[in-house]
Amino acid sequence: MTNPSLLILPGDGIGPEVMAEVRKIIDWFGARRGIAFEVSEDLVGGAAYDAHGTPLHDDTMARAQSVDAVLLGAVGGPKYDVLDFSVKPERGLLRLRKEMDLYANLRPAQCFDALADFSSLKKEVVAGLDIMIVRELTSGVYFGEPRGIFTEGNERVGINTQRYTESEIARVARSAFELARRRGNKVCSMEKANVMESGVLWREVVQRIGDEEYPDVELSHMYADAGAMQLTRWPKQFDVIVTDNLFGDLLSDLAAMLTGSLGMLPSASLGAPMANGRPKALYEPVHGSAPDIAGQGKANPIACILSFAMALRYSFDLGAEADRLEGAVQAVLADGVRTADLMQAEGGSPVSTTQMGDAILAKLDATL
Ligand code: NAD
Ligand code: IPM
Ligand code: MN
Numbered sequence: 001m002t003n004p005s006l007l008i009l010p011g012d013g014i015g016p017e018v019m020a021e022v023r024k025i026i027d028w029f030g031a032r033r034g035i036a037f038e039v040s041e042d043l044v045g046g047a048a049y050d051a052h053g054t055p056l057h058d059d060t061m062a063r064a065q066s067v068d069a070v071l072l073g074a075v076g077g078p079k080y081d082v083l084d085f086s087v088k089p090e091r092g093l094l095r096l097r098k099e100m101d102l103y104a105n106l107r108p109a110q111c112f113d114a115l116a117d118f119s120s121l122k123k124e125v126v127a128g129l130d131i132m133i134v135r136e137l138t139s140g141v142y143f144g145e146p147r148g149i150f151t152e153g154n155e156r157v158g159i160n161t162q163r164y165t166e167s168e169i170a171r172v173a174r175s176a177f178e179l180a181r182r183r184g185n186k187v188c189s190m191e192k193a194n195v196m197e198s199g200v201l202w203r204e205v206v207q208r209i210g211d212e213e214y215p216d217v218e219l220s221h222m223y224a225d226a227g228a229m230q231l232t233r234w235p236k237q238f239d240v241i242v243t244d245n246l247f248g249d250l251l252s253d254l255a256a257m258l259t260g261s262l263g264m265l266p267s268a269s270l271g272a273p274m275a276n277g278r279p280k281a282l283y284e285p286v287h288g289s290a291p292d293i294a295g296q297g298k299a300n301p302i303a304c305i306l307s308f309a310m311a312l313r314y315s316f317d318l319g320a321e322a323d324r325l326e327g328a329v330q331a332v333l334a335d336g337v338r339t340a341d342l343m344q345a346e347g348g349s350p351v352s353t354t355q356m357g358d359a360i361l362a363k364l365d366a367t368l
Pocket of ligand 1: 075093263285286288299301
């Protein structure tokens with residue numbers, strides 16, 4: 001048996017900083033748990049543009065298609081704002097998602113006990129929170145045609161198109177229902193069926209899949225704007241939320257703040273099973289390249305580390321090892337170890353990115 005393969009794409013800004021901590025954790029699992037990965041590393045985003053003039057080289061795309069899982073840091077940054085749209089760092093990430101057909105983006109928002117006081121919402125609103133947002137990731141307004149900036153008469157018009165086929169809706173709905181069965185058995189679907197035809201179809205298809213294939217799972221529907229309000233009013237009413245590409249992008253950043261910081265939220269982007277039965281997969285933190293703190297050793301590596309925990313669970317069937325890693329993160333937070341994003345502006349002394357990684361490693365050692 002060959003070792004499971006991982007392609008690491010650190011990317012830009014804080015991407016390489018947080019990924020360096022994940023590398024230490026991957027090495028720990030190799031040395032202390034005998035779980036050796038075949039790890040290779042490559043460029044994506046602005047880093048790839050600087051080297052090759054493209055945010056994703058074709059060779060990197062091919063490697064991503066051939067490994068068991070991809071782990072990505074973050075892409076983008078102000079340096080690249082001036083680039084033509086077609087070669088912006090974000091296009092590299094979007095190409096990976098599209099060509100790997102990673103249609104189900106799992107974005108869990110869990111409030112760790114030690115951080116319940118820290119959220120901008122009241123403790124009782126967020127304590128014990130454990131929700132899963134399933135964001136459709138390969139279609140919708142991110143990819144619909146026509147798109148572009150055109151000239152109409154004497155002015156320009158910017159166009160993007162929201163477009164969903166029934167099969168695109170059905171497959172992401174199934175992902176959400178399957179997850180719900182292993183969790184709280186509830187799915188809430190969010191769209192704007194009151195103003196968008198794509199939303200009407202979305203609601204109809206999700207309802208049909210629910211009725212025909214998952215009658216045991218409780219299904220509800222909400223307009224996405226009301227959903228945003230409910231997520232801040234009483235987020236614990238939700239178990240699994242399934243929604244489109246753009247609403248999912250917004251709602252997951254919102255959900256991040258329920259957990260305390262964007263630096264806490266991991267994600268898994270999953271596609272159809274490969275020949276070995278594992279889903280095509282890319283794991284990445286929900287946050288971006290955080291240009292405001294890049295290069296300062298301030299970034300919280302937990303979102304990226306928890307993304308690797310999701311890889312252990314969803315790509316490698318190592319749920320117990322994922323639990324071990326998540327437990328180590330919880331233990332570190334319970335000890336009061338905090339990066340700057342997890343502290344109020346006025347108080348305490350934050351640890352650096354590296355110190356947070358080391359503290360998690362020490363907790364992992366303590367589990368042996
Ligand atoms: P961002 O997520 O990079 O940052 C938003 C805020 O959260 C910043 O104040 C940042 O310092 C803070 N933050 C984010 N991650 C953190 C962490 N791990 N630890 C501590 N603080 C953290 O979003 P943005 O500023 O809107 O975007 C910056 C760039 O990143 C843009 O080019 C954007 O396109 C890109 N981006 C990339 C991804 C991705 O690669 N998946 C996701 C979002 C944004
Ligand atoms: C995310 C990001 C990306 C998105 C960008 C960087 C392409 O915001 O992963 O949430 O909009 O999907
Ligand atoms: Mn986003």
